[in-house]
Amino acid sequence: GPSGDLITRILQALDKSESIISSEAFPTATFVEVKAALDRLKSRDMVKYDTIERQEALLEPEGEEIAANGSHEARVFEAVRKAMEGLSVQELEKTIGDKNVVKVGQGKAFKEKWISKAKDGKLTAITDSIHDVTRDQLSTIKNTRTYPDAKVLADLKKRKLIRMQKVISFKIYKGTKFALEIPDEATDLTAEMIASGSWKTATFKPYNFKALGATQPAGALHPLNKVRHELRQIFFEMGFEEMSTNRFVESGFWNFDALFVPQQHPARDLQDTFYIADPPLADKPKPESADDKNDYDAYWKNTQAVHQDGKYGSIGYRYPWSGDEALRLVLRTHTTAVSANMLHKLAGVKGPDGRPPAARYFSIDRVFRNESVDATHLAEFHQVEGVIADYNLSMGELLEFMNIFFGKMGIGNLKYKPAYNPYTEPSMEIFSYHEGLGKLVEIGNSGMFRPEVLETLGLPKDMRVFGFGLSLERPTMIKYGISNIRELLGHKVDLSFVQNSPAVQFGAKA
Ligand code: PHE
Known part of the structure; x- marks a missing residue:
């Protein structure tokens, strides 16, 4: 092969002279080719070499023109x-x-x-x-890549007729085992060699400890998982507890009714929600463990009351609330369904003072929306969700929390826009200025849970709960510079992209 040829040429050239300079002897061979050939020979002690760095002068286009046509x-x-x-x-x-x-x-x-x-x-x-002095100087440089007078070089460079470039070449000498060709080398010590004694004189191929080795077919973490990992660290650092999010199928009750989403709400209809046909209805909410002391009957009745007739100082929506509608099964449309369930469990916990303790919950998992798929939307994606329950929480503290949380992700300059969620008031969309896009982009949704939700869940009147949600896909796409979500998830994903994507570092520039 070509590297074999180069090896032969190096050995033949060295046979004739004490030392050779690679760039002079093999002007067309690339640095990489020469280095590879030399390293093969060096590992067998057939050659030695030193690396030499030189500055070479090259003509700029105008210099070329002067060399050709005169100054x-x-x-x-x-x-x-x-x-x-x-x-x-x-x-x-x-x-x-x-x-x-x-x-x-x-x-x-x-x-x-x-x-x-x-x-x-x-x-x-x-x-x-x-x-024509300039032309002569440039012709000399064109042929020799240098000029004896450094002042001339500096002057021509200043006139932008030439540029200087660093060139690495090798000075090559004979090694202790110099020969005109690489001897036949054994790669293995065989039984025959031992029996015949030929191992004593055999030349063994040296080990190449720098060889990369064959890539092992192994699994790789998906970029979404890597970003998820970073986000989990942030939540844990900030005292959050992870919610169990393995229930992709929820009842409409937890996904909507518990969150004061009226049964006629557009988000509930078939356009946005995937309903499960079989089984037709879920069981009514009931304790999931022995230490769950909540009164689920009361909770069911209070939910109906707050929607239908109003309760806890709210006038309600005033429509006939249907238990069957609440028991239809859905693919959860947001992880706030899980938050509602967790907050209900929290309401049943008695802390040292007999009241539910402050709590922080988060989850990062999959949600489903019956949306048409395009470059930025999929029918399923991952939601990052956090809720903070505490007594006498104020908006100021929550805005400060958001600054710290998103700051840890490397996202600053938050802006808020009033929004609407049936379960929070006020509700705020969170925006951040995106340097690359040169505009504010929406990064999440947030709000203070309404008393209609919290008091129905059984939480004390002075306990406030703040929540926020964002997609996992958005920051991942920004971090990895992906503009089409289908390159990240689904059947079009290039597996080598998954295999080769580096870990993310929040705070580092994307
Ligand atoms: N559930 C909201 C969404 O899907 C996010 C959210 C969570 C908003 C909690 C407020 C409180 O966008």
């Missing part, structure tokens, strides 16, 4: 000399065909006393021949 002043002189009667500046421009060459060249040619201006304004030559 501007020389071209002006030649044109003027050839015209017997002299040339006006306009005629000169026509002859040379480049106004800039005439402008620069004329001035220099005057200075060098090669041409002068006659009374009629025409330019005439006042010498027979000239020496």
Whole structure:
């Protein structure tokens, strides 16, 4: 192969001289090719080498042009000399065909006393021949990639006619086991070699400890999982407890009714929600463990009351609330269904003072929306959700919390826009300025849970709960620079993208 050829050529060249310089001996071979060949020979002690770094001078396009056609002043002189009667500046421009060459060249040619201006304004030559120094210098550089006078190099570089470039080459010497070819090498020690004794004189192929080895077919974490991991760390750092989110199928009760979403709400209809046909109805909410001391009957009745007739100081929605509608099964449309369930459990916990303790819950898991799929929407995605329950929480504290939370993700400059959720008041969409897009982008939704939700759940009147949600896909797409969500999730995903995506680092620039 080509590297084999190079090896033979290196060995033959070294046979004839004490040392060789790779860039001179093999000017067309690349650095990588030479290095690979040398390392193979070096590992067998057949050659030794030193690395040499040099600065080479290369012509810029204008330098190339001068090397080919002469300097501007020389071209002006030649044109003027050839015209017997002299040339006006306009005629000169026509002859040379480049106004800039005439402008620069004329001035220099005057200075060098090669041409002068006659009374009629025409330019005439006042010498027979000239020496085009710049062209000669550039020709030398073109051939030798350097020039003996460093001042000349510096001057040409300043005039942007040449540029300097670092070049690495090798000075190569014979090694202790120098030979004209690599001897036959055994890769394994065999039983025959031991029996015959040929192992004593055999040459063994050296181990290449730098070889990368074959890639092992192994699983890889999906980028969404990597971002999820980072987010979980942030939640844990901030004292959150992870909610169990394995229930993709929920009753409408937990997904909607517990959250004061009226049964006629547009989000509940078939456009947005995937309903489960079989079984047709869920069981009524009931304790899931022995230590769940909540009164589920009362909770059911209070939910109906708060929707239908109003309760806890609220006038309600005033429509006939249907238990069957609440028991239809849905693919959960948000993880707030889980938060509602957790807050209901919290309401049954008695802390040291006999009241539910403050709590912080989070989850990062899948939700489903019956939406048409496009570049930024899928029918299923992942929601990051956090809720904070505490006594006498104020909006100021919550805004500060958001600054810290998103700050840990490297997202700053939060802006809020009033929004509407049936279960929170006030509700605020969270925006952040996106440098890349040059505009504010929506990053999440948040709000203070309404008394209609919290008091029905059985939480004390002075306990406030703040919640927020965002998609996991949005920050992941931003971090990995993906603009189409289908490159991240679904059947079009390129598996090598998953395999090769690095871990994320929040706070580092995307
Ligand atoms: N459930 C909301 C959503 O899906 C997010 C949210 C959670 C808003 C908790 C307020 C409180 O966008």
